Amino acid sequence: MTLLQIEGLGISFGGLRAVNDVGFSAKPGEVVSVIGPNGAGKTTLFNMISGVYLPNTGRVLLDGQDVTRFESHRLARKGLTRTFQNLQIFQDMTVLENVIVGFHLAERGHLLADILSLPSTKRRAREVRTKAMDLLKRVRLDKAADQVAGNLSYGSLKRLEIVRALAMEPRVLLLDEPAAGCNAVETEEIDSFIAELAASGIAILLVEHDMKMVMRISNHIVVLDHGEKIAEGSPEEVSKNPEVISAYLGAEAGQDTPSVEREVANADG
Amino acid sequence: MDALMQFLLSGMTVGAVYALVALGFTIIYNASDVVNFAQGEFVMLGGMTTVFAHAAGLPLPLAAVIAIALTALVGVALNKLAIEPARGAPVVSLIIITIGASIFIRGAAQLVFDKQLHRFPSFSGDEPIRLLGAAILPQSLWVVGGAFAVFFGLWAFFTKTLTGKAVLATANNRLAAQLVGINTGWVMTLSFSLSAAIGALAGVLVTPITLVAYDVGVGLALKGFAAAMLGGMGNPKGALVGGILLGLLEAMTAGYLSSQYKDAVAFIVILAVLFAMPQGLFGAKHTERV
Numbered sequence: 001m002t003l004l005q006i007e008g009l010g011i012s013f014g015g016l017r018a019v020n021d022v023g024f025s026a027k028p029g030e031v032v033s034v035i036g037p038n039g040a041g042k043t044t045l046f047n048m049i050s051g052v053y054l055p056n057t058g059r060v061l062l063d064g065q066d067v068t069r070f071e072s073h074r075l076a077r078k079g080l081t082r083t084f085q086n087l088q089i090f091q092d093m094t095v096l097e098n099v100i101v102g103f104h105l106a107e108r109g110h111l112l113a114d115i116l117s118l119p120s121t122k123r124r125a126r127e128v129r130t131k132a133m134d135l136l137k138r139v140r141l142d143k144a145a146d147q148v149a150g151n152l153s154y155g156s157l158k159r160l161e162i163v164r165a166l167a168m169e170p171r172v173l174l175l176d177e178p179a180a181g182c183n184a185v186e187t188e189e190i191d192s193f194i195a196e197l198a199a200s201g202i203a204i205l206l207v208e209h210d211m212k213m214v215m216r217i218s219n220h221i222v223v224l225d226h227g228e229k230i231a232e233g234s235p236e237e238v239s240k241n242p243e244v245i246s247a248y249l250g251a252e253a254g255q256d257t258p259s260v261e262r263e264v265a266n267a268d269g
Numbered sequence: 270m271d272a273l274m275q276f277l278l279s280g281m282t283v284g285a286v287y288a289l290v291a292l293g294f295t296i297i298y299n300a301s302d303v304v305n306f307a308q309g310e311f312v313m314l315g316g317m318t319t320v321f322a323h324a325a326g327l328p329l330p331l332a333a334v335i336a337i338a339l340t341a342l343v344g345v346a347l348n349k350l351a352i353e354p355a356r357g358a359p360v361v362s363l364i365i366i367t368i369g370a371s372i373f374i375r376g377a378a379q380l381v382f383d384k385q386l387h388r389f390p391s392f393s394g395d396e397p398i399r400l401l402g403a404a405i406l407p408q409s410l411w412v413v414g415g416a417f418a419v420f421f422g423l424w425a426f427f428t429k430t431l432t433g434k435a436v437l438a439t440a441n442n443r444l445a446a447q448l449v450g451i452n453t454g455w456v457m458t459l460s461f462s463l464s465a466a467i468g469a470l471a472g473v474l475v476t477p478i479t480l481v482a483y484d485v486g487v488g489l490a491l492k493g494f495a496a497a498m499l500g501g502m503g504n505p506k507g508a509l510v511g512g513i514l515l516g517l518l519e520a521m522t523a524g525y526l527s528s529q530y531k532d533a534v535a536f537i538v539i540l541a542v543l544f545a546m547p548q549g550l551f552g553a554k555h556t557e558r559v
Binding site: 052102167 | 426429441450
């Protein structure tokens with residue numbers, strides 16, 4: 001039943017142990033959130049799972065298969081993809097083209113047929129276009145389909161990146177701060193969109209700073225601090241865990257001077 | 270009038286060679302933002318390998334195919350041994366690596382082959398064809414035809430095939446391309462081999478006219494670079510038009526001014542383009558999001 005299994009992942013940069021011995025698992029349709037103060041190692045963890053960094057220790061199992069040393073494009077073939085906190089969009093392409101590229105693996109192009117623009121090629125292009133438009137409609141970007149992606153607002157690009165990932169029909173989707181930089185309405189939209197995706201059976205790994213959103217949509221929460229897993233469990237369990245409160249939620253909720261200092265210290269570390 | 274026609278024809282021939290070199294630049298630039306200054310060396314390798322394979326007794330067409338295939342392998346090796354290990358380095362560093370590679374290849378060619386000028390027979394004889402009062406060598410038609418064939422082939426490849434589009438996606442954003450499942454390492458290998466093969470083809474086509482020696486690559490790389498800049502770096506149409514324009518400019522300068530100034534044309538073009546319109550004739554304006 002477990003789709004994604006993370007075991008003892010760790011990585012060092014020089015002398016700095018950025019992530020140490022982190023493990024958890026995710027089932028299809030589950031939203032697993034990774035939270036922690038700035039610099040806790042959340043994005044680094046995502047980078048290891050998605051093949052951007054090679055971990056020093058530990059394993060990533062997808063459907064029981066060891067995919068630890070797989071590069072991103074091979075993971076994509078296995079059904080695992082992600083979005084980035086700072087966006088990885090094809091800036092010079094149109095919005096629609098961005099999503100069409102997402103169908104890259106699903107398209108079976110025949111070199112000669114394509115060069116000759118045979119009917120089969122045209123039909124395939126039409127189909128992909130329709131599917132891409134449908135995806136854009138789901139995040140209300142269909143009106144911007146022919147605009148150059150680079151001209152879109154940050155919030156729109158966040159949604160575009162998510163639907164491009166969806167074009168691959170992933171089984172596991174890693175979302176790195178999907179709601180960062182979005183206003184309250186956009187956040188709510190992304191929130192219900194993620195719930196919808198999970199309901200369709202995708203296992204979702206989420207890094208997000210909006211605690212309300214995390215508590216609302218997560219089935220399971222993993223808490224990192226200084227690269228170590230300090231707690232995990234349901235939103236309820238995690239929010240009651242004293243260690244979590246002192247490490248993270250306290251700093252968020254309290255806003256008193258010591259916890260601000262702590263945040264700063266963590267950011268520097 | 271006859272003289273003008275003659276200059277036009279010879280300009281077209283030379284321009285077609287520059288266009289082929291510029292098209293080679295285009296592919297690698299599109300895939301990696303790197304301007305590969307070893308591009309001229311691919312032309313030299315194509316010519317030299319054909320010369321020696323032909324001299325060893327192989328029929329000319331076979332020798333040419335072997336030369337193109339071997340040069341494509343050199344392109345792959347350049348990527349695997351010099352560019353890929355430096356992945357993540359700034360583009361400027363990669364460009365300097367290609368300059369180093371070009372010096373290395375030139376030195377190696379001098380050792381493996383020799384320092385003499387060589388040629389092999391023209392494909393369709395040396396009887397000039399009379400055209401509107403001017404004469405053109407049959408081999409020139411091969412060169413011009415080759416440039417157009419490569420241009421149309423590349424145009425179809427980049428606009429119509431999935432693989433070609435994968436190359437463009439890789440150029441646009443390598444990480445994003447990986448995320449949608451494009452094997453960007455393979456795209457780079459493909460780009461370097463294709464680019465080297467096109468360079469070698471240029472060498473094969475032009476050697477009967479201009480002869481080949483181990484050091485012809487430097488000049489060709491510079492002229493091809495000027496052509497690509499003029500047309501707009503990264504645009505196949507720009508490479509073709511830029512190459513032919515540069516060839517015509519050279520021929521006119523040599524004919525009406527002095528052949529001493531012929532080589533200066535390329536440099537004047539580079540400077541003029543950089544000053545007046547850095548994006549070239551067909552190049553895309555670049556917007557960087559900050």
